[in-house]
Amino acid sequence: MSELERLAHLSAAGDGAVPVLRLRGVRKEFRGTAVLDGLDLDVPEHGVVVLIGASGSGKSTLLRCANLLEPIDDGSIHLDGEHITDPRVNPDRVRRRIGMVFQSFNLFPHMSVLDNVTLAPRRVHRRERAEAAERARELLDRVGLAAKADEYPDRLSGGQQQRAAIVRALVNSPRLLLLDEITSALDPELVGEVLDLVRGLREDGMTMLLATHEMGFARQVADTVCFLEGGRILEQGPPGQVLGDPEQPRTRRFLQRII
Ligand code: ADP
Numbered sequence: 001m002s003e004l005e006r007l008a009h010l011s012a013a014g015d016g017a018v019p020v021l022r023l024r025g026v027r028k029e030f031r032g033t034a035v036l037d038g039l040d041l042d043v044p045e046h047g048v049v050v051l052i053g054a055s056g057s058g059k060s061t062l063l064r065c066a067n068l069l070e071p072i073d074d075g076s077i078h079l080d081g082e083h084i085t086d087p088r089v090n091p092d093r094v095r096r097r098i099g100m101v102f103q104s105f106n107l108f109p110h111m112s113v114l115d116n117v118t119l120a121p122r123r124v125h126r127r128e129r130a131e132a133a134e135r136a137r138e139l140l141d142r143v144g145l146a147a148k149a150d151e152y153p154d155r156l157s158g159g160q161q162q163r164a165a166i167v168r169a170l171v172n173s174p175r176l177l178l179l180d181e182i183t184s185a186l187d188p189e190l191v192g193e194v195l196d197l198v199r200g201l202r203e204d205g206m207t208m209l210l211a212t213h214e215m216g217f218a219r220q221v222a223d224t225v226c227f228l229e230g231g232r233i234l235e236q237g238p239p240g241q242v243l244g245d246p247e248q249p250r251t252r253r254f255l256q257r258i259i
């Protein structure tokens with residue numbers, strides 16, 4: 001979609017539309033210490049929300065809670081208006097609607113790229129196997145990996161492996177993509193090709209919540225940047241404001257340290 005269409009969608013989302021992801025008062029403790037301390041966050045449809053903050057500020061925990069990989073201790077998480085932290089909800093059914101990509105690519109070394117990316121749908125909906133393979137090949141083609149479909153991961157560069165991991169997250173047509181520091185384990189010369197792919201997904205209107213240390217990238221892709229500290233969002237707003245002219249002295253100090 002065009003930038004204008006995307007912005008129109010986003011401003012409509014501000015007028016009472018249900019966000020794709022909504023966190024309210026989310027609390028997560030590890031051994032009695034709050035890592036997320038009553039956190040509120042909305043990710044509107046087609047929106048790109050970027051989490052920044054020092055190591056240990058809770059970015060990964062937030063993403064893992066959103067995908068129900070960690071139970072929360074208080075508050076609620078809604079996906080498309082459905083209360084997914086309700087204990088009666090089946091987490092597998094929720095995770096099918098969310099794609100997640102981690103810092104380490106997590107591809108299975110003993111499977112071809114194609115088998116890696118079709119793994120989830122193959123296990124989840126057996127009857128749709130052929131469709132999944134077709135969609136996977138189409139997506140691999142789109143990210144420039146068509147020729148690698150039948151290779152094993154160790155024949156791919158780090159950037160290619162991470163692009164394959166992104167394809168795996170996309171193959172179920174998720175409503176939301178969660179990306180956790182997906183360029184941190186890459187050699188610097190391979191970062192660009194992965195970030196280009198994320199920029200393309202943004203242009204397609206994919207709703208994303210991501211954590212990154214790459215402030216230049218955050219500035220380019222974010223609609224909203226959230227600065228996390230002590231398990232709370234200390235400051236949030238458009239990237240130009242939060243990264244360029246932060247209100248909070250602590251955000252300012254963080255940015256001075258990192259840049
Ligand atoms: P970030 O991704 O911003 O670096 P994390 O979410 O990984 O931060 O970690 C936030 C805090 O939670 C850190 O203090 C970390 O040590 C702690 N933490 C994360 N996961 C666990 C866990 N499984 N058990 C205990 N403590 C954890």
Ligand code: MG
Nearest residue numbers: 059060061181
């Ligand atoms: Mg992390």
